Amino acid sequence: MDTRSTRAGDVGDTLIYLSSSFLKVCNCCRSYSAVRKYLIVAVVCFGYLFFTVHVSHTSTRQDKRPELWTGNGVYSQSKTDQGLTDGEVNESVSPTRVNVVYITLKSKRHKPAIIRGTVRPKLRRKKVKVKQQDGIPDREKSERQSTNTSGGRLPYSEFDGRNGDYSSIRIYSTRAPPWFSNEDITAMRFLADSKITQIDEVAHRDFSSLILFKSATNRSDNATKCCGVVKRPVDMSEVFAFHLDRILGLNRTLPAVSRRFHSLGEGQPCPVVLWDPSLGPVADQPSEKLNWGSYQTSLKHKCWHRGVTPKPEWGCSSIHHHEWSKLVVFDFLLQIYERLDKNCCGFKPRPEDTCVELGYHEECRDKDSIELTHIIHRRHDPHHLVFFNNKGYFDRDEDNLDFRLLEGIKELPDQCVSVLMSQRLREKLLQSLFLDQQYWDSQGGRQGIEKLIDVIERRAKVLLTYINAHGIKVVPMNS
Ligand SMILES: *[C@@H]1O[C@H](CO)[C@@H](O)[C@H](O)[C@H]1NC(C)=O
Ligand SMILES: *[C@@H]1O[C@H](CO)[C@@H](O)[C@H](O)[C@H]1NC(C)=O
Ligand SMILES: *[C@@H]1O[C@H](CO)[C@@H](O)[C@H](O)[C@H]1NC(C)=O
Ligand SMILES: *[C@@H]1O[C@H](CO)[C@@H](O)[C@H](O)[C@H]1NC(C)=O
Ligand SMILES: *[C@@H]1O[C@H](CO)[C@@H](O)[C@H](O)[C@H]1NC(C)=O
Numbered sequence: 001m002d003t004r005s006t007r008a009g010d011v012g013d014t015l016i017y018l019s020s021s022f023l024k025v026c027n028c029c030r031s032y033s034a035v036r037k038y039l040i041v042a043v044v045c046f047g048y049l050f051f052t053v054h055v056s057h058t059s060t061r062q063d064k065r066p067e068l069w070t071g072n073g074v075y076s077q078s079k080t081d082q083g084l085t086d087g088e089v090n091e092s093v094s095p096t097r098v099n100v101v102y103i104t105l106k107s108k109r110h111k112p113a114i115i116r117g118t119v120r121p122k123l124r125r126k127k128v129k130v131k132q133q134d135g136i137p138d139r140e141k142s143e144r145q146s147t148n149t150s151g152g153r154l155p156y157s158e159f160d161g162r163n164g165d166y167s168s169i170r171i172y173s174t175r176a177p178p179w180f181s182n183e184d185i186t187a188m189r190f191l192a193d194s195k196i197t198q199i200d201e202v203a204h205r206d207f208s209s210l211i212l213f214k215s216a217t218n219r220s221d222n223a224t225k226c227c228g229v230v231k232r233p234v235d236m237s238e239v240f241a242f243h244l245d246r247i248l249g250l251n252r253t254l255p256a257v258s259r260r261f262h263s264l265g266e267g268q269p270c271p272v273v274l275w276d277p278s279l280g281p282v283a284d285q286p287s288e289k290l291n292w293g294s295y296q297t298s299l300k301h302k303c304w305h306r307g308v309t310p311k312p313e314w315g316c317s318s319i320h321h322h323e324w325s326k327l328v329v330f331d332f333l334l335q336i337y338e339r340l341d342k343n344c345c346g347f348k349p350r351p352e353d354t355c356v357e358l359g360y361h362e363e364c365r366d367k368d369s370i371e372l373t374h375i376i377h378r379r380h381d382p383h384h385l386v387f388f389n390n391k392g393y394f395d396r397d398e399d400n401l402d403f404r405l406l407e408g409i410k411e412l413p414d415q416c417v418s419v420l421m422s423q424r425l426r427e428k429l430l431q432s433l434f435l436d437q438q439y440w441d442s443q444g445g446r447q448g449i450e451k452l453i454d455v456i457e458r459r460a461k462v463l464l465t466y467i468n469a470h471g472i473k474v475v476p477m478n479s
Contacts, residue, residue: 093176093185096167168192168437169257177432179246187255191228191272192438199230199263211264212275228272230264238271239439240452241334241390243432247425249415250326252387258439269442279386282317282375290317290375293368295340299324299408304383318382319375322477325409327385329416332405333459334392339374346404347396394455398462412467413477420460426453 169188176185198214212227231238242256256273264270283289294315302308303316310316327339337344337355344355345364355361363370376388396402419425433440433449443449467474 093171093174093182095173096169096171096189168259170435170437176435177428179249179428179432184246184255187274188257188436191255191274192257192259192436196261199261210275213272227275228259229275230259230261231271231273233268233270235391236269236271236439236442237334237392237394238273238390239436240433241330241336241387241392242273243429243436244333244456245330245387247428247432248329248419250330250387250413252323252326252330252385253390254386254388256390257436258442260438269438273388276378276386278378278380279376279388280379282319282377282382282385290372291368292340292370292372295324295372296368296408299410317375318377319385320383322411322413323383323385325412325477326416327387328405328409329412329463330387330390332402332463333456334390335394335396335402335459336390336392337402337405338389338391340372341370341402341404342373343370344402345370346402347400394452398458401459401462403466406466409472411473411475411477414474415477417464417467417474420464425457425460426450429453429456 167189169185169192171185176182180188196213200212200214202210202212204210211230213230214227236258238256239258242253245251245253254274254276256271258269259272260267260269297315298310298317299321301310301314301316302321303310303314304320305322330336331339335347337346341347342355343360343363344353345361345367349356349361351357353361374389376386377384378386419428430446430449430453440446440449443452466472
């Protein structure tokens with residue numbers, strides 16, 4: 001099925017042909033019986049459908065550049081396409097699908113999308129409640145339990161396995177997009193396709209509660225590939241966050257995919273995130289809790305920058321200075337407030353936001369004492385952050401963005417900023433998110449995904465304007 005050869009002329013011819021045959025059919029209809037009329041109408045409809053589906057692939061590609069493959073083998077035409085030559089692509093990925101599929105990357109829409117209501121699926125009542133596992137330090141609870149005792153085994157279905165014969169991670173070629181490592185692809189497949197043998201609710205010392213699934217395909221020798229954390233259907237932005245993180249070159253999130261469970265989330269797809277048992281909060285001791293005041297002071301001293309060991313009075317944590325710059329780009333684009341602004345002091349929250357529900361929003365006056373939360377790292381890699389709870393908000397307007405997240409930040413990573421300035425963010429996000437079929441479908445397919453990207457693009461513009469207006473330096477931050 002080589003749709004590439006179709007030219008504008010062919011499309012026009014087909015149009016003329018179809019419309020003339022439609023006219024003929026209409027003329028004939030008058031003399032036919034009712035049954036035949038319906039039959040003819042059905043045939044015409046089928047023809048029309050075929051025409052629109054087939055042609056919509058081709059009609060947008062008449063201009064300049066081929067838009068995208070996700071096709072088998074080489075990119076051929078796309079070789080000249082800058083987006084795909086951004087980095088050397090590792091060819092050792094094995095495809096999960098064999099058919100060739102083309103999606104176009106050029107957006108046909110001109111209207112900005114209205115996002116409200118498309119992103120926050122209503123939570124219906126569930127058979128097994130997927131608990132709030134947002135890791136908000138549910139202090140009382142964790143102090144009472146303070147151990148990692150298992151919260152109990154949850155029922156699971158043996159159908160919580162693969163979706164038929166093929167993976168829900170769609171890779172049609174031997175090359176995955178270059179922003180994914182082979183480990184990312186392996187992890188995505190593990191999360192999406194592995195056969196589940198057990199689902200446990202685990203009370204954890206550092207995270208209020210986790211639902212972990214174990215799988216028959218885990219390599220028992222490799223603890224980091226043991227489990228997936230199942231989150232609530234409303235936390236689906238975790239998946240978007242993972243793709244955005246890799247495209248921006250941050251590499252600070254854990255792989256996340258969308259997966260449907262028969263026994264959880266009432267059959268709605270849930271985000272599942274790779275579990276890494278080495279994760280822990282940055283401030284382990286209550287005496288060294290990070291609050292806004294000490295965080296702002298520590299930013300001034302560029303902790304650990306150029307290998308300088310910080311002095312005690314600098315208020316530094318174990319985290320390297322550049323990590324905060326990476327964090328704020330990510331959190332600003334997704335408007336994640338739980339880490340740096342848990343009380344929602346930097347914007348006008350809605351009544352249903354957790355900061356309002358829990359009464360935090362009332363406490364914005366003594367801003368320096370407000371704690372930072374969900375600041376996570378790997379215990380064996382203390383200088384780098386891990387972005388673990390990535391609940392983003394797509395339904396926040398540009399006039400209500402949380403600029404507090406950017407406070408105190410004087411430099412931003414050049415790699416991120418160049419992606420944001422490149423005009424290719426949309427293309428990359430489409431290409432990337434297409435891999436996760438469950439996620440793609442759960443957001444309403446291409447149309448829904450484009451709306452989410454609209455939001456991110458507008459925020460990227462705001463961020464770039466902010467960088468100029470505030471003289472933020474854009475510097476290399478390779479760690
Ligand atoms: C691709 O991955 C393999 C192993 O995972 C590695 O040996 C090889 O160097 C990689 N190639 C590129 C171009 O990154
Ligand atoms: C907590 O987990 C560790 C290992 O993961 C185990 O040795 C220990 O017994 C657990 N603690 C409790 C109270 O179950
Ligand atoms: C998967 O990992 C768990 C522990 O994390 C282990 O008990 C189980 O035996 C492993 N399964 C396989 C098939 O290796
Ligand atoms: C997990 O696998 C990686 C490479 O595949 C290896 O370097 C690492 O040591 C393994 N971890 C454990 C706990 O075996
Ligand atoms: C991404 O982060 C993981 C975990 O820290 C690391 O093992 C991996 O090498 C990183 N990948 C790149 C391309 O930096």
